[in-house]
Amino acid sequence: MAGIYLHIPFCVKKCDYCDFTSFAKSGEMEGYVDALLLEIGLTARTGEYPASFHTVFFGGGTPSLLSGEQMQRIMAALRQHFSIRENAECSMECNPGTATKESLAAYHTAGINRLSIGLQSSHDALLKGVGRIHTYEQFLKTLQWAREAGFSNINADVMHGLPEQTMEQYLETLKNVCDLNLQHISSYALTLEEHTPLYVRIKSGEARVPDEDYVADMQDAGIDYLESRGYHRYEISNFAREGCECRHNLTYWQNGEYLGLGLAAHSAVRQKVWTRYANTASLEEYLRLLRRGRLPKSEIIRLQSGEEMFESIMLGLRLTRGIDRAAFSARFGLDVVEAFPRAVESLRKRGWVVESEGFLALNRRGLDLQNEALGFFL
Amino acid sequence: MAYPNELIRNFSIIAHIDHGKSTLADRMMELTETVASRDMTEQMLDSMDIERERGITIKSSAVRMFYTHSDGKRYMFNLIDTPGHVDFNYEVSRALAACEGAVLVVDATQGIEAQTLANVYLAVDNGLEVVPVINKIDLPSAEPERTAQEIEDVIGIEAHSAPQISAKNGTNVADVLAAIVSIVPPPKGDPDAPLTALVFDCVYDNYKGALSYVRVFDGTVKEGMRIRSMATGHEFDVTEVGVFTPSPLPVDELTAGEVGYIAASIKSVAETKVGDTITLADRPAAKPLPGYKQANPMVFCGIYPADGAQYEDLRDALDKLKLNDASLSFEQETSSALGYGFRCGFLGLLHMEIIQERLEREFDLDLVTTAPSVIYKIKLTTGEEEMIDNPSKLPPVTEIELLEEPVVNATIMTPSEYVGSIMEICQERRGVFIDMNYIEESRVSIHYVLPLNEIIYDFFDQLKSRSRGYASFDYELKGYEKSDLVKLDFLLNGDPCDALSTIVHRDRAYAKGRAVAEKLCEVIPRQQFEIPVQAAIGGKIIARETVRAVRKDVLAKCYGGDITRKKKLLEKQKEGKKRMRQIGTVSLPSDAFMSVLRIN
Numbered sequence: 001m002a003g004i005y006l007h008i009p010f011c012v013k014k015c016d017y018c019d020f021t022s023f024a025k026s027g028e029m030e031g032y033v034d035a036l037l038l039e040i041g042l043t044a045r046t047g048e049y050p051a052s053f054h055t056v057f058f059g060g061g062t063p064s065l066l067s068g069e070q071m072q073r074i075m076a077a078l079r080q081h082f083s084i085r086e087n088a089e090c091s092m093e094c095n096p097g098t099a100t101k102e103s104l105a106a107y108h109t110a111g112i113n114r115l116s117i118g119l120q121s122s123h124d125a126l127l128k129g130v131g132r133i134h135t136y137e138q139f140l141k142t143l144q145w146a147r148e149a150g151f152s153n154i155n156a157d158v159m160h161g162l163p164e165q166t167m168e169q170y171l172e173t174l175k176n177v178c179d180l181n182l183q184h185i186s187s188y189a190l191t192l193e194e195h196t197p198l199y200v201r202i203k204s205g206e207a208r209v210p211d212e213d214y215v216a217d218m219q220d221a222g223i224d225y226l227e228s229r230g231y232h233r234y235e236i237s238n239f240a241r242e243g244c245e246c247r248h249n250l251t252y253w254q255n256g257e258y259l260g261l262g263l264a265a266h267s268a269v270r271q272k273v274w275t276r277y278a279n280t281a282s283l284e285e286y287l288r289l290l291r292r293g294r295l296p297k298s299e300i301i302r303l304q305s306g307e308e309m310f311e312s313i314m315l316g317l318r319l320t321r322g323i324d325r326a327a328f329s330a331r332f333g334l335d336v337v338e339a340f341p342r343a344v345e346s347l348r349k350r351g352w353v354v355e356s357e358g359f360l361a362l363n364r365r366g367l368d369l370q371n372e373a374l375g376f377f378l
Numbered sequence: 379m380a381y382p383n384e385l386i387r388n389f390s391i392i393a394h395i396d397h398g399k400s401t402l403a404d405r406m407m408e409l410t411e412t413v414a415s416r417d418m419t420e421q422m423l424d425s426m427d428i429e430r431e432r433g434i435t436i437k438s439s440a441v442r443m444f445y446t447h448s449d450g451k452r453y454m455f456n457l458i459d460t461p462g463h464v465d466f467n468y469e470v471s472r473a474l475a476a477c478e479g480a481v482l483v484v485d486a487t488q489g490i491e492a493q494t495l496a497n498v499y500l501a502v503d504n505g506l507e508v509v510p511v512i513n514k515i516d517l518p519s520a521e522p523e524r525t526a527q528e529i530e531d532v533i534g535i536e537a538h539s540a541p542q543i544s545a546k547n548g549t550n551v552a553d554v555l556a557a558i559v560s561i562v563p564p565p566k567g568d569p570d571a572p573l574t575a576l577v578f579d580c581v582y583d584n585y586k587g588a589l590s591y592v593r594v595f596d597g598t599v600k601e602g603m604r605i606r607s608m609a610t611g612h613e614f615d616v617t618e619v620g621v622f623t624p625s626p627l628p629v630d631e632l633t634a635g636e637v638g639y640i641a642a643s644i645k646s647v648a649e650t651k652v653g654d655t656i657t658l659a660d661r662p663a664a665k666p667l668p669g670y671k672q673a674n675p676m677v678f679c680g681i682y683p684a685d686g687a688q689y690e691d692l693r694d695a696l697d698k699l700k701l702n703d704a705s706l707s708f709e710q711e712t713s714s715a716l717g718y719g720f721r722c723g724f725l726g727l728l729h730m731e732i733i734q735e736r737l738e739r740e741f742d743l744d745l746v747t748t749a750p751s752v753i754y755k756i757k758l759t760t761g762e763e764e765m766i767d768n769p770s771k772l773p774p775v776t777e778i779e780l781l782e783e784p785v786v787n788a789t790i791m792t793p794s795e796y797v798g799s800i801m802e803i804c805q806e807r808r809g810v811f812i813d814m815n816y817i818e819e820s821r822v823s824i825h826y827v828l829p830l831n832e833i834i835y836d837f838f839d840q841l842k843s844r845s846r847g848y849a850s851f852d853y854e855l856k857g858y859e860k861s862d863l864v865k866l867d868f869l870l871n872g873d874p875c876d877a878l879s880t881i882v883h884r885d886r887a888y889a890k891g892r893a894v895a896e897k898l899c900e901v902i903p904r905q906q907f908e909i910p911v912q913a914a915i916g917g918k919i920i921a922r923e924t925v926r927a928v929r930k931d932v933l934a935k936c937y938g939g940d941i942t943r944k945k946k947l948l949e950k951q952k953e954g955k956k957r958m959r960q961i962g963t964v965s966l967p968s969d970a971f972m973s974v975l976r977i978n
Contacts (some may be wrong), residue, residue: 005938059937167495169612189934212904216929252938266939301942311941316949318936350906369906370932375952 002050003251004260006036007262009283010061012098016131019193021281023263024059027180033070037077037198039261042295044081049269050257052083055248058092064099070107075110089114089247096142097134105149115146116155121162122173129163130198143180153244161215162190170218171225178229183244186224188237189215206239236318236367253319273342276301278285283320305332309339313377317370322354322361336360343376380633381454384564388593388637390458390473392498393483394491394850398513401545405460409551412623422442440591440637441624448560455558456519456637458578465726466671469501472578472653475669476593476637479507479562480513481554486512486520489528489821491850498533503707510537511554514761532817533588567634572663573597574614575656582701586618588644589626592656595667600631604659605642609651611832612658614642651704654916673705675723676855677730677750677834678767680711680877682719684744684957684968687855689718695741696720706733710943715877715961716746721768727834746959748877752830753859755782770876772865775916782858784830790841791823792849799844800824808883827856866891868898871960877971892921895975901970904928909964
């Protein structure tokens with residue numbers, strides 16, 4: 001399995017907790033799309049990418065700021081230059097208040113078959129509190145248009161631990177989303193990133209997030225609730241109906257190959273050794289390099305086998321299924337328990353690990369303290 | 379050729395922090411063309427980064443300038459820059475003893491401060507003539523007339539004809555130079571008498587060894603002479619004498635009345651002590667200059683490497699700092715919590731902070747520092763007496779007949795509206811009120827006797843914050859007094875942590891025990907199990923708090939663009955854990971040991 005990630009770094013307004021590469025200047029979208037098309041062509045010419053791709057994912061930023069026609073051009077270029085599988089999963093992130101009935105239909109026509117909609121909460125006051133531009137009503141509208149356009153594989157992002165959020169509000173949001181019969185739900189704990197407006201407000205006492213233990217209670221209750229509604233937890237923050245897991249994201253967690261295109265996008269490809277690339281995070285430089293016919297790479301990390309192995313553990317142990325031992329052995333020439341005997345022993349001693357013939361996984365307590373667990377493997 | 383004494387003026391500058399001492403010194407050097415303006419840096423005489431950043435002077439320094447007066451004569455000025463802080467009182471007194479005059483700089487927007495006054499009295503006691511200067515007249519809030527009146531009222535010297543200057547803009551700085559010539563008397567002294575030279579500081583020079591900063595009172599010193607320290611009896615051969623321009627410049631000789639340095643193959647500054655008198659080995663003076671005393675450390679704390687492997691590096695660094703700072707003392711100690719480290723003695727809290735900062739900055743060391751302590755005097759039931767500089771070394775209560783703690787005479791100057799809150803702080807800290815005087819209508823001087831251990835941490839900060847920065851503070855050691863003191867211990871998950879032990883007054887032990895336990899709960903990161911934090915006196919638990927167990931320690935998101943960053947984060951987390959101190963089963967961050975102090 002291999003995927004293509006495309007980054008669309010524009011937003012109507014940046015959310016208060018966001019530290020991704022994005023800008024509130026969508027007026028530059030057209031020039032950016034031109035550059036992205038150049039990057040697709042240039043990358044294809046290097047030949048250094050997987051033979052075929054099973055998934056495509058547009059992330060951001062806000063990819064739903066792309067016009068239907070822009071999406072059409074990008075998808076066409078991808079198909080022209082790369083081998084995209086017939087039944088490929090093609091996802092895009094979409095924020096309520098940006099997509100229209102028409103644009104959603106056009107995305108679908110262009111080949112997008114999975115939507116990930118940023119809801120975060122069904123309480124408008126909480127949305128406003130973190131600088132989201134939409135209401136719950138707009139989310140419902142977007143969902144309706146999406147379904148009318150033919151989308152049948154849809155995810156909603158929700159959050160817990162938002163400023164002033166209560167357990168009841170969080171569970172009500174989950175109930176609302178479950179009632180909508182979506183295929184997939186991502187539920188994240190709010191992560192306070194330095195240098196974001198929300199971080200500053202919280203440090204200054206202007207805003208308040210719920211107590212750490214309360215957030216933990218929310219998460220635990222949320223997992224139980226989603227499971228009870230038939231959404232199984234397959235990754236730390238991701239829940240899906242059987243067979244509706246996001247295949248693109250599974251590629252990351254299986255430490256698979258992906259090609260990242262666009263501003264600040266990352267790639268991981270098997271060359272002589274396992275190699276990670278990062279594109280420049282400067283929009284100006286990104287556009288300038290591509291106009292001169294050069295790839296906008298700013299970082300190349302060639303990993304040693306030990307590092308590649310650790311990353312496989314770090315990512316694989318995010319999945320509730322765990323690390324596929326056969327795949328691990330095939331990749332590194334030894335079983336995961338042979339590779340990390342002491343770490344696995346530490347996990348056993350703490351009772352955090354579930355071992356079966358095919359998989360090595362963390363149980364729920366182990367997933368709660370995954371950082372600590374990974375420390376044993378470092 | 380010896381410079382005629384009547385054309386020499388030796389003086390220092392006395393000023394409160396931020397009143398403009400270093401700026402005035404800079405302007406004087408410019409005006410006398412001592413330093414070409416292209417070579418000027420701000421605060422020329424403060425060569426250490428810490429001095430420039432904090433706006434303070436730690437080491438004394440000196441500079442020779444030549445000034446042509448209106449009488450057409452060319453005067454030699456020796457400016458001796460002194461530390462302004464109470465911690466370095468003794469150094470200041472010796473630097474002042476090297477001068478005949480002192481320029482008193484007072485900020486026209488602030489008035490006289492307690493430390494300034496203490497230093498002015500030191501100057502007057504040393505027989506110096508005081509040249510008042512009123513600075514910062516360029517500021518809109520300047521009140522030069524009122525400031526002059528205050529100087530007259532408080533110090534009792536004529537100040538209405540004092541130069542009113544702006545050191546920043548250079549306004550009227552020439553008047554200061556003229557006033558120095560007319561007010562400061564020339565040095566007396568006999569170049570042919572037996573040598574007496576007062577050491578007012580020593581610095582270590584990588585090429586020349588220890589340089590003694592001296593003021594020659596009588597006699598002459600030059601290269602090749604054999605000199606003797608009258609304090610230690612050690613003898614050395616002079617390898618070089620010189621003056622400060624302000625960088626060291628070798629000269630043929632230093633004679634009576636002059637200021638300069640002596641290099642004499644002295645390996646460590648510990649061998650030439652501030653206040654020492656240097657004389658000639660073959661023709662010694664009958665008696666040394668007055669005023670020498672051994673400077674004793676008053677404040678102690680444990681300094682440990684955060685990484686045990688850096689123990690030797692820490693020792694080397696302390697050795698190097700000691701080369702330049704004879705008042706720093708240290709000896710090896712071990713703590714069950716912190717491993718191998720050093721018990722270090724300092725002149726005061728500022729001195730302690732400076733040494734810690736220099737160890738971290740100049741030697742790139744990560745340190746764990748324990749709460750500062752004073753020296754307690756213990757009378758044992760056996761009749762013996764012991765001095766204890768580390769709370770964890772206090773003998774069991776049953777062996778103690780009585781405990782004595784050091785107390786200080788404290789002077790606080792403040793606008794009268796803050797008297798109430800300042801007295802409150804002093805009472806809270808077991809102060810005994812002595813008296814209060816009005817310096818002028820709206821300013822008072824309050825005297826208290828305070829236990830030293832109550833002022834070594836954050837007393838000054840409290841004073842400043844409760845007086846909107848207006849109060850100033852000075853103290854001197856009064857002696858030892860009997861006190862009802864107890865040792866407060868702390869247990870983490872049942873294991874005692876010696877590095878957290880502290881000595882407090884019995885009446886405050888409960889409140890303090892609870893406050894520290896609460897504070898520890900804030901700074902100890904949650905671990906996989908619940909951690910009881912207990913305070914105890916002599917085995918009896920007096921307070922208990924709990925660090926709750928960690929519930930979640932996991933990255934919510936990890937997608938394609940996050941992998942490298944998250945891996946680094948995990949590595950950092952792991953590194954941070956390695957740097958934590960293991961007390962029994964509990965991991966403690968390095969700064970927990972100081973945080974014990976940061977309680978209200």
